[in-house]
Amino acid sequence: LFTEFIDMLSAMRVGKLERRQIEEFYKLSRPLHYVDGIEPTQLFPRKGDVERYNHERLHTLPGEAFVFRAMDSYGRDINDMPIEAYLGEQLLERLVVAKVVTLKVSFPPFVRRCC
Numbered sequence: 001l002f003t004e005f006i007d008m009l010s011a012m013r014v015g016k017l018e019r020r021q022i023e024e025f026y027k028l029s030r031p032l033h034y035v036d037g038i039e040p041t042q043l044f045p046r047k048g049d050v051e052r053y054n055h056e057r058l059h060t061l062p063g064e065a066f067v068f069r070a071m072d073s074y075g076r077d078i079n080d081m082p083i084e085a086y087l088g089e090q091l092l093e094r095l096v097v098a099k100v101v102t103l104k105v106s107f108p109p110f111v112r113r114c115c
Contacts, residue, residue, distance in 0.1 A: 007021075008021045008024060008025065012025075
């Protein structure tokens with residue numbers, strides 16, 4: 001049974017699913033409930049899909065939204081290029097603020113210091 005599932009995944013990866021395999025995948029479709037509240041990672045093919053999903057999920061979180069003003073130093077980035085002032089100051093609006101926030105892919109993350 002396990003090797004059959006592996007074969008189904010391999011067929012799906014290359015886009016050559018048989019009708020029987022598609023039916024088996026549909027049989028696996030069911031709502032899942034996690035007692036710890038942690039859900040599996042969602043994978044998306046495009047950045048826009050990721051941003052849309054994140055936006056939707058963020059707005060479903062309970063509680064009050066807080067606005068945090070963050071200031072990154074205007075030093076140099078990982079390529080030793082000067083960081084422009086307008087890139088250093090960012091407005092972060094989140095319900096939960098992580099200890100490390102990456103502002104842009106090309107900039108190193110900074111550690112949020114609180115009170």
